[in-house]
Amino acid sequence: MDESCxxxxxxxxxxxxxxxDGRGLIVDFIPFRGFQPPIGPSPSTRKSLDDLxxxxxxxxxxxxxxxxLHTGNEAFLEFGLPLGGTLHFCEASFTSLGENLSLxxxxxxxxxxxxxxxxxxxxxxxxxxxxxxxxxMFVIDMENLQILDVNIAAVMNYGYGKDEFRKMFFHDxxxxxxxxxxxxxxxxxxxxxxKTGICRHLKKNGTPMKVDVSSYGIHYNGRxxxxxxxxxxxxxxxxxxxxxxxxxKFRKAFLLSSDAMSISRIEDGALLEINEGxxxxxxxxxxxxxxxxxxxxxxxxxxxxRHILLEELTRKGRVENFEFEMRVKNGVVKNALLSxxxxxxxxxxxxxxxxxxxxxxxxxxxxxxxxxxxxxxxLGEKEILLKEIHHRVKNNLQIISGFLDLQGVHLHDxxxxxxxxxxxxxxxxxxxxxxxLYRSKNLSGIDFSEYLRDLCENLMVSYGVDxxxxxxxxxxxxxxxxxxxxxxxxxxxxxxxxNSIKYAFPEEGKGTISxxxxxxxxxxYLLTLGDDGIGIPENTDIFRKDSLGIQLVAVxxxxxxxxxxxxxxxxxxxxxxxxAQRPEDGTRVRRDDGTIHDKMTRRQCD
Numbered sequence: 001m002d003e004s005c006x007x008x009x010x011x012x013x014x015x016x017x018x019x020x021d022g023r024g025l026i027v028d029f030i031p032f033r034g035f036q037p038p039i040g041p042s043p044s045t046r047k048s049l050d051d052l053x054x055x056x057x058x059x060x061x062x063x064x065x066x067x068x069l070h071t072g073n074e075a076f077l078e079f080g081l082p083l084g085g086t087l088h089f090c091e092a093s094f095t096s097l098g099e100n101l102s103l104x105x106x107x108x109x110x111x112x113x114x115x116x117x118x119x120x121x122x123x124x125x126x127x128x129x130x131x132x133x134x135x136x137m138f139v140i141d142m143e144n145l146q147i148l149d150v151n152i153a154a155v156m157n158y159g160y161g162k163d164e165f166r167k168m169f170f171h172d173x174x175x176x177x178x179x180x181x182x183x184x185x186x187x188x189x190x191x192x193x194x195k196t197g198i199c200r201h202l203k204k205n206g207t208p209m210k211v212d213v214s215s216y217g218i219h220y221n222g223r224x225x226x227x228x229x230x231x232x233x234x235x236x237x238x239x240x241x242x243x244x245x246x247x248x249k250f251r252k253a254f255l256l257s258s259d260a261m262s263i264s265r266i267e268d269g270a271l272l273e274i275n276e277g278x279x280x281x282x283x284x285x286x287x288x289x290x291x292x293x294x295x296x297x298x299x300x301x302x303x304x305x306r307h308i309l310l311e312e313l314t315r316k317g318r319v320e321n322f323e324f325e326m327r328v329k330n331g332v333v334k335n336a337l338l339s340x341x342x343x344x345x346x347x348x349x350x351x352x353x354x355x356x357x358x359x360x361x362x363x364x365x366x367x368x369x370x371x372x373x374x375x376x377x378x379l380g381e382k383e384i385l386l387k388e389i390h391h392r393v394k395n396n397l398q399i400i401s402g403f404l405d406l407q408g409v410h411l412h413d414x415x416x417x418x419x420x421x422x423x424x425x426x427x428x429x430x431x432x433x434x435x436x437l438y439r440s441k442n443l444s445g446i447d448f449s450e451y452l453r454d455l456c457e458n459l460m461v462s463y464g465v466d467x468x469x470x471x472x473x474x475x476x477x478x479x480x481x482x483x484x485x486x487x488x489x490x491x492x493x494x495x496x497x498x499n500s501i502k503y504a505f506p507e508e509g510k511g512t513i514s515x516x517x518x519x520x521x522x523x524x525y526l527l528t529l530g531d532d533g534i535g536i537p538e539n540t541d542i543f544r545k546d547s548l549g550i551q552l553v554a555v556x557x558x559x560x561x562x563x564x565x566x567x568x569x570x571x572x573x574x575x576x577x578x579x580a581q582r583p584e585d586g587t588r589v590r591r592d593d594g595t596i597h598d599k600m601t602r603r604q605c606d
Contacts, residue, residue, distance in 0.1 A: 016106040019097070022069055024049045024062040027101060032083070032108060057081070061092065065102040068094035081106075089113040136211075138170065138228040139220050145170040148220055157232060159204030170228070173201045175208060198237070201230065209234045260355040262289075266342070269293040272350065281357050283329030301325040301333055309338070317342060326355065335362040400427055422498065422549070425462055429455060429490045446486045449476035452517055455490055456497060463501050470505055473514040481525070488556050489517075489527065489578070495549040496529045496574055504533025504572065511571070523580035530573030542566065 018029040025046040049058035057079055068075045075094040080087045088110045095103045130137060136154035138147055150165045158165075158173065201211050215228040254261050260278040264271050271289050279285060284297060300306045305324045313319050318341035326336040340353040411417050453474050460472060481489075493515065500513045515529045536542060542550050557564050562578035 014108065018052075018104040018106065020049065020061070020065050020102050020104060022066060022100045022102075024058070024065070026052065032106075053081070061104065064092070064094045065104065068096050068102050069100060072096055083108075133229075136230045136232070138165075138230065139218070140170050140215075140226045140228055142217075142224045142226055148223070148225060154230070157203070158201070175200050175202050198233065199230075210237055257354075260357070262353050262355075263343075263345070264293070264351045264353065266349055266351050269295070269351070278355070281328070281334075281355065282326075288329075297329075299326050299328070301327050309340075313340060323358075326357075334359045425459060425494055425498065426491060428458065428462075429487075429494045445480040445482055448479045448481045448486055448489065448517060450478075451486060451490065452476050452493070452515070455493060456513075456515065459494065459497050459501065463498075465501060469508065469510050470501070471512045473512055475515070476517040479517065479519055479525075485525075485560070485578070488560055489525075492527070492553050492556050492576065493529060495553050499549060500529075500531040500533065500572070504531040504535075506534065509533060519580075525578040525580065527576040527578065528573065529576070530567070530571055532571035535568060535570070535572050536566070538568065 013030075014032065016030065016032050019027040021027055025048055027046065029052070049061055052058070053061060060077060060079065064075045064077045077092045077094070079090055079092070081090045082088075088108050090106050091109050092104055092106045095105075097103050131151050133151055134153050136157045137151040138154060139149040140146070141148055147165045147168050147170060150160075150162060154160075154165065155162060160168070197212070198210050199213050201209055203209065209232050211230040212233045213228055213230050215226045218225050218227050254273075254275050257275060258277050258280070260281040261275045262271050262278055263273040270291055270293055274284075274286060274289050278289070282289075282297075282299065289297065294300060295303075295306065302325060305322075309319060309322050309324070312322070318339075320339045322338045322340075324336060324338060326334050328334060335358050337356045337358050338353060340351055342349050343352045344350070411420065453476075456472055456474055460467070460470075497513060497515070504513070505511050511532045513531045515527075517525065517527050519525050553564070557576060557578070560578045562576060565575045567573040567575060
């Protein structure tokens with residue numbers, strides 16, 4: 001090949017050719033096509049590398065030139081070269097030509113570098129999409145089904161680490177009792193995109209799951225492989241199964257219910273389906289009702305009620321127990337309750353309605369209401385009569401007290417007059433109860449706190465107590481008790497307060513009479529009554545004294561199944577506990593020393 005032919009080949013090449021001597025002078029060069037260098041080709045006067053390249057690059061080229069001349073081996077250099085205002089990536093090879101000359105071939109690899117960068121960027125993006133995808137993904141060898149790689153979702157969902165997966169085959173994640181070849185095996189061996197259906201897989205801990213597998217043919221590190229996406233659909237299938245079961249239950253309930261049920265279009269209200277209960281309630285057969293609206297069938301007696309129903313349904317999305325009058329096929333008007341809401345059948349919203357015939361129930365309610373009004377009137381009459389009885393009992397007791405008062409006028413012995421007065425107070429104690437009940441709105445019981453205060457005040461007035469000398473401290477919360485219990489407690493309090501007034505403060509002594517009444521959590525009542533007077537001597541057994549008052553107190557407490565305890569010191573204090581309900585037989589009275597002795601049986605009390 002002559003020199004002119006060689007020159008043509010070189011001129012047609014896209015590379016730059018430079019012949020350099022050992023001193024860095026350019027002997028000859030052929031530039032890149034389309035590039036105009038600062039020196040022309042084949043310069044008559046030799047130029048240095050600094051005339052063609054930037055100084056730092058020229059120094060590198062000279063170094064590589066001398067390396068090739070010195071060793072005789074080919075040398076290489078990669079660098080960036082500004083060409084036309086753009087930085088180009090170049091590769092240069094240095095070959096010794098002998099006679100202290102080196103041939104430098106410079107190739108522009110800018111496009112190749114950019115393409116490689118693009119491919120690396122795409123590879124990084126694909127790797128990111130692979131790793132961050134929430135669906136478990138497997139890269140599987142198409143020849144032997146070995147798992148080559150997995151993403152993070154596969155690790156999290158199956159429980160194996162990446163290193164464990166890479167030692168496994170795709171069939172290792174299937175249940176042992178599955179056949180040797182399953183659809184997911186055959187799927188990953190194909191080169192086209194395929195979707196399997198549902199396959200069974202096992203987690204590392206043995207938990208089974210159902211997965212929907214799709215796969216794509218790819219190349220992975222030079223090997224034919226499949227990218228398999230295994231979406232866990234266990235919960236989805238269970239939900240679908242539950243929904244199907246619910247729909248089946250709904251269908252059975254719809255067909256068998258005795259209430260009138262219907263499914264209609266939302267747009268116009270046309271009936272799409274009715275049950276047997278609808279037919280029995282309205283008289284319309286299925287072929288007569290389907291495709292028509294209740295309005296077409298004339299079922300709405302009052303169309304205004306229908307408008308109210310539709311407005312409420314639009315506002316709330318559902319209506320419950322809407323009462324209206326319904327005209328059935330034979331023209332009879334019935335009372336009905338309508339409940340309706342929106343359901344989805346086959347993904348389409350429909351209106352589901354339940355209509356219940358309440359005609360008989362309405363009649364029963366009206367009859368009950370009438371009976372209740374009659375009963376209320378009757379009870380009102382009885383309440384008036386009962387109040388009148390209490391009023392008359394109170395008046396009669398006051399008359400008896402008046403008789404005793406007249407009797408006392410003719411008695412000359414002060415002790416006899418005192419006994420008459422005590423009897424009067426006992427009678428007035430009972431009269432006060434009937435007075436309270438006469439004025440009360442509740443005849444089943446009496447507010448004992450209010451009665452207690454009035455009783456104590458009456459006793460203080462009855463005995464003409466100097467309120468500056470003897471004070472009264474009454475503590476009781478509002479407590480409703482029965483008539484029997486109120487009378488018994490009133491008599492007990494009457495006797496014990498009378499004793500305090502008469503004996504606790506002799507010779508113009510001063511002090512306080514205190515009383516409290518409360519109900520415990522177990523329902524029992526606690527009555528505490530006492531004074532800070534002179535007290536009862538230690539050697540006195542009050543339960544053995546021939547005192548009508550103390551004997552009466554003991555009998556009354558025993559009658560209620562209660563206990564009484566006398567506390568001495570700083571005056572006298574009685575602690576009385578009374579049962580909320582009267583016992584079946586006799587009880588015992590607690591003595592002041594803590595011992596207990598039988599007083600009498602209930603029969604003896606009665």
